[in-house]
Amino acid sequence: QVQLVESGGGVVQPGKSLRLSCAASGFNFSTYVMHCVRQAPGKGLEWVAAISYDGSNKYYGDSVKGRFTISRDNSKNTLYLQMNSLRAEDTAIYFCARVKMGRIVEDALDYWGRGTLVTVSS
Amino acid sequence: DIQMTQSPSSLSASVGDRVTITCQASQDISNYLYWFQQKPGKAPEVLIYDASSLETGVPSRFSGSGSGTDFTFTISSLQTEDIATYYCQQYDNLPLTFGGGTKVEIK
Numbered sequence: 001q002v003q004l005v006e007s008g009g010g011v012v013q014p015g016k017s018l019r020l021s022c023a024a025s026g027f028n029f030s031t032y033v034m035h036c037v038r039q040a041p042g043k044g045l046e047w048v049a050a051i052s053y054d055g056s057n058k059y060y061g062d063s064v065k066g067r068f069t070i071s072r073d074n075s076k077n078t079l080y081l082q083m084n085s086l087r088a089e090d091t092a093i094y095f096c097a098r099v100k101m102g103r104i105v106e107d108a109l110d111y112w113g114r115g116t117l118v119t120v121s122s
Numbered sequence: 123d124i125q126m127t128q129s130p131s132s133l134s135a136s137v138g139d140r141v142t143i144t145c146q147a148s149q150d151i152s153n154y155l156y157w158f159q160q161k162p163g164k165a166p167e168v169l170i171y172d173a174s175s176l177e178t179g180v181p182s183r184f185s186g187s188g189s190g191t192d193f194t195f196t197i198s199s200l201q202t203e204d205i206a207t208y209y210c211q212q213y214d215n216l217p218l219t220f221g222g223g224t225k226v227e228i229k
Contacts, residue, residue: 044221108168109211112165
């Protein structure tokens with residue numbers, strides 16, 4: 001079955017960097033657009049970034065543009081989110097999610113991981 | 123960005139009750155809306171996509187309707203396992219945007 005497992009979260013100081021990973025299994029990862037979504041503690045959901053199935057196109061939310069980089073390694077079935085210049089307001093659970101229709105960026109997210117918690121604090 | 127206004131933010135109902143949640147988009151999104159359920163510590167699960175299509179394996183007590191800017195999500199007969207927070211999300215345009223969520227509790 002489809003599984004998405006995030007890792008790499010933790011406590012990090014403001015201004016530092018962190019790289020999250022999302023390991024995919026149970027489907028042909030290389031043919032699906034992938035998204036990252038975050039949820040601050042007790043808050044709603046915020047779309048963070050997306051990447052095309054082949055990694056050639058990347059899209060970012062305004063709050064992370066220029067600081068975060070989404071990438072993927074299709075040979076390892078893994079999605080990455082490199083987060084630089086972290087701020088307190090980046091504290092959240094970070095989820096990876098797969099689109100339903102494969103190659104369409106604007107699509108329903110039909111499978112999500114459980115998320116990994118990133119805490120930015122001094 | 124497309125704003126999604128979801129209401130109510132929470133509700134309490136009895137087992138067997140009909141529960142309705144609404145979601146309003148700030149502009150026409152056709153039927154590019156889905157509803158999903160989130161339980162604490164678990165991955166969100168999609169229930170309805172394309173505003174009214176039931177995801178495979180999802181119980182038929184869940185349903186969705188609407189198009190354009192106004193959408194409705196219904197649980198026809200609330201069960202204890204339905205205790206969760208429900209969200210709408212539009213996928214007409216990036217950035218994908220979400221409703222604020224509705225926390226459903228048992229009375």
